[in-house]
Amino acid sequence: MRAATLLNGSITVDELPIPVPGPMQVLVKTRRCAICASDTHFVTSADVMIENSKRFGGPYANIDLTKPIAMGHEFVAEIVEYGPQTQQQHPVGTRVTAIPGMVVDDQLSIVGYDSSYPGGFAEYMLLFEPLMLAVPDEVSDDLATLVEPLAVGLEHARAGHPTVDDTVLVIGAGAIGLGVIAGLKKAGVERIIAADLDAGRRDLAVQMGATFGVDPRETSPYGPQKAFDGKQVDLVYECVGRRGMLNQIIPGLGVGARIVMGGYSLEPEELLVPPAQDRRLTIYFASGEELQDMALALASIADGSIDVRSWVGRTIGLEEVAAAIPSINAPSSPIRTLVDPAR
Amino acid sequence: MRAATLLNGSITVDELPIPVPGPMQVLVKTRRCAICASDTHFVTSADVMIENSKRFGGPYANIDLTKPIAMGHEFVAEIVEYGPQTQQQHPVGTRVTAIPGMVVDDQLSIVGYDSSYPGGFAEYMLLFEPLMLAVPDEVSDDLATLVEPLAVGLEHARAGHPTVDDTVLVIGAGAIGLGVIAGLKKAGVERIIAADLDAGRRDLAVQMGATFGVDPRETSPYGPQKAFDGKQVDLVYECVGRRGMLNQIIPGLGVGARIVMGGYSLEPEELLVPPAQDRRLTIYFASGEELQDMALALASIADGSIDVRSWVGRTIGLEEVAAAIPSINAPSSPIRTLVDPAR
Known part of the structure; x- marks a missing residue:
């Protein structure tokens, strides 16, 4: 062959x-x-x-x-x-x-x-x-x-145990980040910020269900958000996979926030522990799709609920x-x- | 003064x-x-x-x-x-x-x-x-x-959301690790391994409620444990605070395990993300005592339930x-x- x-x-x-x-x-x-x-x-x-x-x-x-x-x-x-x-x-x-x-x-x-x-x-x-x-x-x-890449995003989304009360930041609007956004919408999340360097990708993120996109070089996604009545991001999905992301994310977060590590990076992250301790953070490591995610991705593409x-x-x-x-x-x-x- | x-x-x-x-x-x-x-x-x-x-x-x-x-x-x-x-x-x-x-x-x-x-x-x-x-x-x-150092251990213990079904490893039997063990016993945990380089500290850990102690230079605390009918550690408390601990812990764990970072380290950890993703790990960062932990520590010392x-x-x-x-x-x-x- x-x-x-x-x-x-x-x-x-x-x-x-x-x-x-x-x-x-x-x-x-x-x-x-x-x-x-x-x-x-x-x-x-x-x-x-x-x-x-x-x-x-x-x-x-x-x-x-x-x-x-x-x-x-x-x-x-x-x-x-x-x-x-x-x-x-x-x-x-x-x-x-x-x-x-x-x-x-x-x-x-x-x-x-x-x-x-x-x-x-x-x-x-x-x-x-x-x-x-x-x-x-x-x-x-x-x-x-x-179906497979969407399923990865859906698995990552549920790895963060999202709820309707969360204010969520998705960093990186590639296939995985877009799939995460689709999964968050399925979970009823209403406040989703998508951060990406590329305007086209940010538009795609909004199409998938993000409330708005930001270029992190111009607008910080952290701190009180006017669009969300002053609410702050308390759940972050890292979907870039590049050394240094954790140290960019952690200082922006408040006590009790969660991070889902979805990006695949071969370079080790430099993790300074005390700032994460001060904030009582939780980091979830998301792996890849399971059969339930494949089934949901396939059904959602079939019925058009995820486009x-x-x-x-x-x-x-x-x-x-x-x-x-x-x-x-x-x-x-x-x-x-x-x-x-x-x- | x-x-x-x-x-x-x-x-x-x-x-x-x-x-x-x-x-x-x-x-x-x-x-x-x-x-x-x-x-x-x-x-x-x-x-x-x-x-x-x-x-x-x-x-x-x-x-x-x-x-x-x-x-x-x-x-x-x-x-x-x-x-x-x-x-x-x-x-x-x-x-x-x-x-x-x-x-x-x-x-x-x-x-x-x-x-x-x-x-x-x-x-x-x-x-x-x-x-x-x-x-x-x-x-x-x-x-x-x-009361204060014990309360830190009690807070760290609850940061891992321990249950009676968990098999727990506490690394480092200083004040914090010993307090974690006391907190785990309070939470009903029955299978606790304490790892410490020092024999005296391991004895103290057993006094506080650990099932047994191991010298990690001689005995790996990971893998199936004979003393626990083959059960493996699924919840680890890092109470040493030294660069490199995460890379020692992660390869020993299975899918879905949790790690509580309790140790205080000024040197950044080197965190290789894919092995943590493969295992779908959760890392909780424990900070320090809250009033509920102080009250429990004080009451437990007063009534002798933690000695x-x-x-x-x-x-x-x-x-x-x-x-x-x-x-x-x-x-x-x-x-x-x-x-x-x-x-």
Whole structure:
């Protein structure tokens, strides 16, 4: 099968064997796959991610960088063949998406970040049947690729235990921050500030349900907010993932505030403990979607209650993946660029 | 009045004016005051504490280091004179202790860390009446000095929202860690591991209610615990306050575990975010006692339900304070050395 694969830091289009489904696995044919910001991390810093997983535990410890890896974990695909010990709830040909996890012998791997489990930048993938969901007809292939990133945002949102009484700041209006905003709206939160450097992203945030956007270089989101009768931010979602964010956030907060760390950063944060103690802060670390988040994301896209059509950028073929990935994180980029391996 | 005062990094015995109580303030005569580990921080690093408070907000921003400061915030004293606008619930002569906070014009200062508010290493102090508690007759002066540090531990304990289902690790068996253990027992927690490098401290921890102690150089407190039918630690209290603790704790934990940061460290922690995200951790930052913690500490010492008699070391005079402070943090030191300004 054809695949855009990463080896020695560069991406080329290669031939890989079509994988054979083992127990609880399903062979699927990729229809569309979105490029995630994590893919750029992996291209530049897979060695650091592996080292950190070895040191601290984590899903990347067993990745073999000497073999080509087809990335891509935000996908829609159709069922081709079931492996042994499968429930086979959905007929062959059904469109599916999935949490990109693969569990073999109690060992978790990530589809798209493992040479044994090619992701959606390949024509075929293996999925772990218990983590797979059927995509209803009313959800297009393009929108189906957004189920996974939206689900991450929904999980992050609930990790902060938001209530209608909270005044919330979401820092970073990429896919995750936008998904958090959608999740906060679902939870009934009424006061949401979105901070992003890019005006276009701030507009998207308001479309998703933020009350207003701020450019943090010009307007501090902390302190009493006129728009909210003087209420102050008491719940912050960090969706940027850059060293130094915590030290920017903490001084702006009052006693009892909460922070959700959603951004993925390979550089350690410098955390000065006493200012966090003085404020009796709580920091929640949000990880990634669970099945309930995938189901909610899929249902919300299907019924239109979360509108992610504005996230979709252009669709490219496998040959264009290498060139596209470095620009994915530019603020002017669309939220998601899609890959069609059949193109 | 006589006082052991800190100026330019050294402590000498000086004469200070007896302070005059302002609105809501009470002049008290010190009977006994314990030396806290924070006092050693202040001697060596007051400038860093002030700078951090200026940068991040905090109670130390307005300390004037050009004036002599009488430290000491774990005290028992007797009421001498009430200032204006006081409730005067207790007659002159009543023994009292207090949260060492002083609020003037919405500005919080700490008694014992401010040249305007000498602490218990002076013959007289001003206390803020709303933060003052009367000490019942059955509590000796020595034990009354332990109300404040015990209350800090009780606050830290509840900051972690402990339940009877938790398996808890308390790292560091100084006054705070021991108070945490006492608070956990009060909350009904049955499985408590105390980690400390010093065998004597581990014995004290077991006396306070820990199930067993471990020397972390020899025995990891993480992973399945035989003594607890294979249960693993899911709630950790960091009561050491040293850079690097978080990176030691996080790899030992499973999904959903909680950490309470109780230790006071002036060096920033290096926090690698993805391992905390993979585990969906929660970090609570514990600050210090509130009135409910002081009241519980005082009542528990009075009724004997928390026995802190083993915390008491020798009592010294003001002239000995300078020599005593550097050795306070040695693991072989008693939990508390007391100062009697009248000696």
